[in-house]
Amino acid sequence: xxxxxxxxxxxxxxxxxxxxxxxxxxxxxxxxxxxxxxxxxxxxxxxxxxxxxxxxxxxxxxxxxxxxxxxxxxxxxxxxxxxxxxxxxxxxxxxxxxxxxxxxxxxxxxxxxxxxxxxxxxxxxxxxxxxxxxxxxxxxxxxxxxxxxxxxxxxxxxxxxxxxxxxxxxxxxxxxxxxxxxxxxxxxxxxxxxxxxxxxxxxxxxxxxxxxxxxxxxxxxxxxxxxxxxxxxxxxxxxxxxxxxxxxxxxxxxxxxxx
Amino acid sequence: xxxxxxxxxxxxxxxxxxxxxxxxxxxxxxxxxxxxxxxxxxxxxxxxxxxxxxxxxxxxxxxxxxxxxxxxxxxxxxxxxxxxxxxxxxxxxxxxxxxxxxxxxxxxxxxxxxxxxxxxxxxxxxxxxxxxxxxxxxxxxxxxxxxxxxxxxxxxxxxxxxxxxxxxxxxxxxxxxxxxxxxxxxxxxxxxxxxxxxxxxxxxxxxxxxxxxxxxxxxxxxxxxxxxxxxxxxxxxxxxxxxxxxxxxxxxxxxxxxxxxxxxxxxxxxxxxxxxxxxxxxxxxxxxxxxxxxxxxxxxxxxxxxxxxxxxxxxxxxxxxxxxxxxxxxxxxxxxxxxxxxxxxxxxxxxxxxxxxxxxxxxxxxxxxxxxxxxxxxxxxxx
Numbered sequence: 001x002x003x004x005x006x007x008x009x010x011x012x013x014x015x016x017x018x019x020x021x022x023x024x025x026x027x028x029x030x031x032x033x034x035x036x037x038x039x040x041x042x043x044x045x046x047x048x049x050x051x052x053x054x055x056x057x058x059x060x061x062x063x064x065x066x067x068x069x070x071x072x073x074x075x076x077x078x079x080x081x082x083x084x085x086x087x088x089x090x091x092x093x094x095x096x097x098x099x100x101x102x103x104x105x106x107x108x109x110x111x112x113x114x115x116x117x118x119x120x121x122x123x124x125x126x127x128x129x130x131x132x133x134x135x136x137x138x139x140x141x142x143x144x145x146x147x148x149x150x151x152x153x154x155x156x157x158x159x160x161x162x163x164x165x166x167x168x169x170x171x172x173x174x175x176x177x178x179x180x181x182x183x184x185x186x187x188x189x190x191x192x193x194x195x196x197x198x199x200x201x202x203x204x205x206x207x208x209x210x211x212x213x214x215x216x217x218x219x220x221x222x223x224x225x226x227x228x229x230x231x232x233x234x235x236x237x238x239x240x241x242x243x244x245x246x247x248x249x250x251x252x253x254x255x256x257x258x259x
Numbered sequence: 260x261x262x263x264x265x266x267x268x269x270x271x272x273x274x275x276x277x278x279x280x281x282x283x284x285x286x287x288x289x290x291x292x293x294x295x296x297x298x299x300x301x302x303x304x305x306x307x308x309x310x311x312x313x314x315x316x317x318x319x320x321x322x323x324x325x326x327x328x329x330x331x332x333x334x335x336x337x338x339x340x341x342x343x344x345x346x347x348x349x350x351x352x353x354x355x356x357x358x359x360x361x362x363x364x365x366x367x368x369x370x371x372x373x374x375x376x377x378x379x380x381x382x383x384x385x386x387x388x389x390x391x392x393x394x395x396x397x398x399x400x401x402x403x404x405x406x407x408x409x410x411x412x413x414x415x416x417x418x419x420x421x422x423x424x425x426x427x428x429x430x431x432x433x434x435x436x437x438x439x440x441x442x443x444x445x446x447x448x449x450x451x452x453x454x455x456x457x458x459x460x461x462x463x464x465x466x467x468x469x470x471x472x473x474x475x476x477x478x479x480x481x482x483x484x485x486x487x488x489x490x491x492x493x494x495x496x497x498x499x500x501x502x503x504x505x506x507x508x509x510x511x512x513x514x515x516x517x518x519x520x521x522x523x524x525x526x527x528x529x530x531x532x533x534x535x536x537x538x539x540x541x542x543x544x545x546x547x548x549x550x551x552x553x554x555x556x557x558x559x560x561x562x563x564x565x566x567x568x569x570x571x572x573x574x575x576x577x578x579x580x581x582x583x584x585x586x587x588x589x590x591x592x593x594x595x596x597x598x599x600x601x602x603x604x605x606x607x608x609x610x611x612x613x614x615x616x617x618x619x620x621x622x623x624x625x626x627x628x629x630x631x632x633x634x635x636x637x638x639x640x641x642x
Contacts, residue, residue, distance in 0.1 A: 051484045071486055079484040085477030101486035143481070 001067065004029050004151055005050060010059035012045050019045040021205030022059065027184060027198075032177050034196030035186040036229070042205040043186040044082060045149050047153050049241040050184070051079050053100045056081065064151060076150035082156045084136040092139045093124045096146050103147035114142045117172070133160050141169070145176075152176065155250045170195045190226050201229055208232040265552065281557065289563040296571050299583060306581040308399060310343040311357075311365035313350050314442030319373040329376055329414065330368035333384075333591040336410040339367070342402055357389045357437045364388045364399045376414075382407055382430045391607040392578070395444045400432050443522050450521045451530075451602040452544050452575045454511055458534050459541040462504050466496060466545025475551070481636075489634045495594045497542045497630075502539030505531065524609030532612075533601045536619060539626050540594045546633035569595040574603075594625045 004026040012020040020042045022118050027033045035043045036204045050061060052069030061068050064076060082235045096115055100106035115124050118138040123131065128139065137157065144152060154173075159164045173183055174195070185196065193199050193213055201208040201216070209216055213225060220228035276282060316330025338345045345485070346362055356362045369375075369384040376382050384407055388396045407430045434441065473479040482492060508531065515521045523530075548565060552558045572586055573595035582590060590596045601618040604610040612619075 053480060053483055071488060074486045076486060077484070079481070081481060082475050083477055085481040087478055088472075088476060099481070099485065101488050102482065102487065 002142055003027055005063050005184065006063070007046075007050075007061040008059050009045075010049060010061050011057045012054055013057045018051065018205045023205075023207045025200055025207055025210060027182060029179050029182055030052055030177055031197040032173055032183045032185060032195070034193050035184060035202060036188070036190065036193055036197045036199055037202030038188055041202040043182060043202055044155055045205075046202070047079075047155050051153055052076060066196040070136055075105075075147065078144035078147070079148065080152075080154045080157055081139050082159065082256060084133075084140040086136060086139055086143070088129045089127060089157060091125050091127050092131070092142070095139060096142045099143040099163075100146045106147050110146060110148075117145070118142045119168070123205045134165050138165070143173070150181060152181055152256040154183065154185045156186050156188070158187065158189070174198045190229070192223050204232050217249055262560075273274050279610065282560065283472070285560050285563070289560075290306065293567065294564060296568065299586065300571065300577055303331065303581065303583060305342070307344045308342060308364075308395075309346060309362045310337065310399070310403075311346045311348040311353065311362035313348050313365060314335070315350070315455045316368045316372040317370045317374075319377050327373060327414075329373040329382070331370065332410040333407050335365075335388050337403065338408040340402065340406055341544045353387055354437060357387065360389075362389075363395060366403060377410075380429060382411060384430065384432045386432050386434045386437050390433055390439040390443070391448070391603060393439070393448050396436070400434055404430050404432055411509065427602070439522070439524065443607065446519070449575070449601075450515055450519070451523075451606040452573075452599040454508060454515065455534065455537050455595065455598050455602050456566075456570050456575060457511065458504050458508050459537045459569075459598075461507065462484060462500050462538045462541030463545045463548070463566065464558070464562075465503075466542045467501055467549045467552065467561065468555060469496070470546055470549035471552055471555065475554075489637050492637070493543075493546060493630055493634050496546065498538050501535055501538045504541070505535060506573065508534040508538075521607040525605035526611070529605050529612060529615070533598055533615075533619070535597045536622050537594070540598070540622065540629065543626050543629035543633050544594075547629055547636060550633070550636035556580045569593045571595070574599040594622055597622045597625070
């Protein structure tokens with residue numbers, strides 16, 4: 001099977017900062033790929049490269065078989081930013097409807113369908129400004145889903161979301177994957193990893209390792225994923241690498257940690 | 260009440276302002292800039308007014324001193340005043356010269372001018388005025404009357420008539436107008452451009468703040484992740500805010516015409532066309548400016564930098580032609596200058612599209628350039 005997303009030694013530098021520093025990754029169709037790493041490890045930059053919001057400094061990436069950036073791809077890609085990006089003075093339905101129109105060819109009924117899917121039916125006519133953080137996240141997800149994308153790029157979708165809603169979100173994600181949608185979900189919370197089919201460990205702009213949770217633990221020879229991460233960090237980034245400070249950026253589940 | 264806490268708050272407020280260097284700079288330099296502009300504008304000498312004279316006066320035979328041509332004396336007196344630059348014209352050049360702007364008014368002295376004066380002891384001055392600037396028209400009429408009075412002093416005895424003892428002034432001005440007319444006042448002169456300034460100002464602010472919000476609330480990034488192109492986004496803003504400006508200007512215009520009873524000559528459709536182009540200028544200027552503002556406060560700071568200089572220099576109150584040359588160059592770089600000219604030409608002169616198109620073309624070019632630059636600032640941020 002051809003990869004849905006493939007990067008080849010992709011780099012993105014901002015001046016002297018190497019936000020993404022040579023990543024080779026491959027994401028298979030219909031899987032949930034978890035991008036795991038602490039804040040500032042380059043997850044958001046990598047996702048923005050895949051969406052085509054940034055041009056790579058070096059290397060390249062193909063998404064759905066086409067080289068990015070490519071505007072025409074975006075009708076088939078759903079993107080959810082880290083902080084909910086919604087028009088504060090519009091209602092939920094107006095927001096979702098607007099993004100549907102931006103993608104084109106979305107039937108009107110789909111807007112209400114997707115609002116119902118994220119359980120916002122009762123608040124469809126509420127102005128976003130009046131919504132709590134969790135409800136906003138749901139509305140953001142609805143905006144990313146409305147045009148039935150084949151690939152979903154979700155940047156820390158569960159930050160600041162209560163445990164119950166997190167479980168609901170992951171249930172949606174699994175349902176979408178079962179329907180053949182490919183998902184890339186970034187997180188800095190280790191316990192979300194077990195819900196992904198495969199994982200990529202990111203640290204300091206590099207992909208340390210790639211594989212299923214079990215594979216990664218077996219290869220590292222550790223009992224937990226967190227220990228595996230530390231082991232890969234030690235191996236991959238030389239003697240000075242595993243400073244406890246950057247690992248300390250990992251949040252415990254549910255605490256959130258917006259950048 | 261704790262003085263300590265009050266001082267702590269005061270210190271914190273000052274620290275915050277000090278961190279925003281641009282605000283500090285603006286608080287100091289913007290007022291100086293405004294005052295300098297004001298000083299230049301208020302102190303600048305009134306420009307010399309170009310006045311045409313059609314002198315056909317054949318004069319009058321006077322015993323002992325030959326011929327007396329009163330028209331010539333008036334022309335000499337007008338030239339001696341220093342406020343006018345005199346241009347000799349023939350009768351068939353009058354309206355063409357006024358229309359072309361080479362003269363602001365023409366004084367016509369007919370062949371029997373001296374003879375008439377000798378007979379009636381009344382000088383009736385036929386003054387043809389360009390008319391679109393009522394205060395200028397009034398000024399010209401007053402100065403011409405003054406000069407004529409001076410020229411006529413002591414002529415009573417020469418013509419065998421006595422002006423003494425008469426209560427009626429010996430000089431009357433019979434004014435006719437190329438455009439507008441006697442019923443137009445200063446408000447009629449200022450109103451068309453007021454509408455323009457207001458529309459551009461509000462659309463500019465609206466765009467600037469909306470775009471800033473798009474950037475700060477992350478929706479711009481989100482919009483870029485859809486198939487929508489930069490051009491579509493900019494054109495969408497222009498269409499939406501342009502339509503809004505159309506509604507706004509319809510209300511303003513209706514109010515000015517029916518409630519404030521403003522006189523106007525030209526077509527209202529053409530007026531709306533100019534106003535829409537100004538609205539588009541406001542949108543493109545707003546998009547461009549929003550790239551240089553981090554918050555709403557900094558948007559407000561653009562008003563003294565972007566809007567007020569245009570309102571002062573763009574011909575709203577002072578004619579662009581009367582500005583010192585360096586300010587005139589600045590004024591010619593401002594979109595409002597061309598819009599103002601077009602608005603006045605339509606409302607006060609009743610000009611049509613065939614007359615005002617050069618101004619609209621320049622305005623369109625400015626909008627295109629600003630839109631291009633604005634779209635570039637969007638590209639700079641993403642991809």
